[in-house]
Amino acid sequence: MNQEYDVIIAGGGMAGLTSAACLCRNGFRTLLCEKREKTGGLVQTFWHHGFAFDAGIRAFENSGIIFPMLKNFQIDLEFVQNPVSIGIEKEWVVINSCESLRNYAAMLTKIFPDDAPAIEKIRNEIKKVMGYMDVIYGIDNPLFNGQFRDLKYLFRTLLPWMVKYQINIGKAARMNEPIQTCLQRFTQNPALRDMIAQHFFQDTPSFFALSYFSLYLDYQYPIGGTGTLSEKMTEKILAAGGEIKTETIVDQIDLKNREIKTTKGESFRYKKLIWAANQQSLYNAIQGQQSSVIEKQRTLVNRSKGNDSILTLFLGTDIDRDYFRSRCGAHAFYTPSKIGLSSLPAWQDVIHQDQFSINRWIQTYLECTTYEISCPALRDPTLAPEGKTGLIVSTLMDYALVRQMLEEDRYDTFKQFCIDTIIQVLNTSIFPDFREKILFSLCSTPVTIERETGNTQGAITGWSFTNQPIPAVSQAKRINESVYTPMSDIFQCGQWTFSPSGLPISILTGKLAGDAAQKALTSIAKNSSS
Known part of the structure; x- marks a missing residue:
């Protein structure tokens, strides 16, 4: 049996599944290793006594990524709208349109009547962020729609959007102060600040937190549970000839010989490796003498906290x-x-x-x-x-x-x-x-x-925002760079690769890592034949 693969992927969450699906479809011999009995990571649905429960993410925000990805892979999933409600004590509001923001502000004003002027300013700040979001996710992500050769699409849709995107993503990037710090500019009432922000992770950047009022409108739920997404992706990989080994943990990486070893004692060689798992385990798995750049990144990763x-x-x-x-x-x-x-x-x-x-x-x-x-x-x-x-x-x-x-x-x-x-x-x-x-x-x-x-530390969205520095790319304009590591034959993707992260980012980095590996392999093949 040939134990050498074009690409080996460690980690069977949505990032790893996306990379594998991209590579298998294009004819590369691919092996995906997943530590659990089932692929999916934090996108899983399990059954208990006749009840279905979503073990990780509760619903999907498209963000211009998930639906184009499904279309790109010809995966048919039925979705229903997923309206979000927000309740405080006995007061409730349903977020089902842009006008719901007024209802949300009215609810806060009813609970905190003395803070009415501050609440109105906060509402305007959220409205401003929603405007940025309308542009940033205004079209399907170009990486998945395959229309780069369509001149009509290029000049009428993509290029005008890119101009507006650059302007708005720049404005969003400047809103990087922690959400609690941001809210202190509007109100000195800690209880009001808590009602708006206490369900966000510690030191969540203000743009990321306030953008959720726009993302709530984007939420969709797949019939059959969230786990149907990872199940369909797994089926696509197997149908395209990809191999998947579950209950398989990669714990050693030989950089010189481009070889991995698992806790079961198995060995597999790779031309390129994509790490779609916990980043600390990547650097702890590397064997032998390493460069100072690798050692520096290992030190940073191992001292950093998960979110x-x-x-x-x-x-x-x-x-x-x-x-x-x-x-x-x-x-x-x-x-x-x-x-x-x-x-x-x-x-x-x-x-x-x-x-x-x-x-x-x-x-x-x-x-x-x-x-x-x-x-x-x-x-x-x-x-x-x-x-x-x-x-x-x-x-x-x-x-x-x-x-x-x-x-x-x-x-x-x-x-x-x-x-x-x-x-x-x-x-x-x-x-x-x-x-x-x-x-x-x-x-x-x-x-x-x-x-x-x-x-690491049970984190569900990668690195903590409290890390200084964060051991991952955290600027949207540089997301293409996020999949590269100090090891020339190893790429990375998933929630530990870019900050802030979530399901759409995991899928996007999975696509970017798969494309980077394919480009590198194609270059090697061309050089070998010339």
Whole structure:
């Protein structure tokens, strides 16, 4: 059996799948290695007792990338609109049009009447960002539409858009201060700032945070669950002759001989390697003497933090979906209390106190945090048994806190306390008396995500914005450069490659890495034949 491949891809999330699909389609012998039993990474749907749950991302924002990619690969997926609701205490607004921004501001004004002038200024700031977004994602990403030789498209669509894109992306890039710092220019009320921003990752750039009001309008949900996307991509790769090895971890890379080894003891040679997995594992896998450039990047990567992670409950309920439709809708961000998380001390200040004090801090955090709530069966009724509904409830959670609980042998107790507290919070707020109708509960923590996906510190969107510097390209104008590494035969893609990241960026960098590998291989072939 020939153990040499044109390209080996480490990591079977959407970035790796995109790279593999690009290369297989063009005739390159490709092997994709994935550590888990199934490809998909954070784009997966699992079933439990007849209920479907999305294990990672809850819905897709097209961002001019996902739909063109599907069309490019001739993948047929049925989507439905995914309206997002935002709730604070008993007040709700549905984000379903640009006019919804006025309703959102009105809701904030009702809760914080003394801050009406500040809220109006914040609304105008969000509106400005939405204008930038209309231009930035104004056309399908040119990388996927294959119309570069169409002169009509080139002169009437692409070139005019590129001019406007350069102007607007430049304006967006200047809005790089942390969202909380940005909001301080408008209001000194920490509770108001929390209601707007506490569900974003720490130090999220203001443009990225405020742009979500535009992205919410772009959300779509695939029939069958989010995991259907990765399943279809996997099918495309296999149909095109690509090879996929699951439960296969690459833990050694021999740069000189262009060879990888797995934890199973298997060896495979490559002409080009694409790393679509955790970046720390890349640099820790490299064997032998390396250049100072590689060592410098390894040091930076290993000392850097992953972005915030989440704690998630997967609940099966004996309640009809109409109950949840009338209370939160299919996809919501809900804050039970307007007090806000900035009112809490840091968890590090109480962690060494008695158990009662620790539990009290966790309880208060879970009473004041913002929850993302998703009901898959409200988009696709087949994702839950008749008359029942599955509920996904998640919130930001510091990996270091959960890790400390694990190391102090308090992990299981911590998880159960979180389950009980979150259910109680929801039971006394938007879902009265639903606790008695819960059939089962599963809990995933940042430690779970780290163990299952290999992502540093359970991060779900790559590097923390608090890193100085961030060990990845973070300027949109340089995204093409993000797939290159200090190793000449190794490319990279995925959430650790560009910051800020998300599903569209993972797919885009997967495409860029695949194209870069193909270009390099084509160049080698031409030189060999000349």
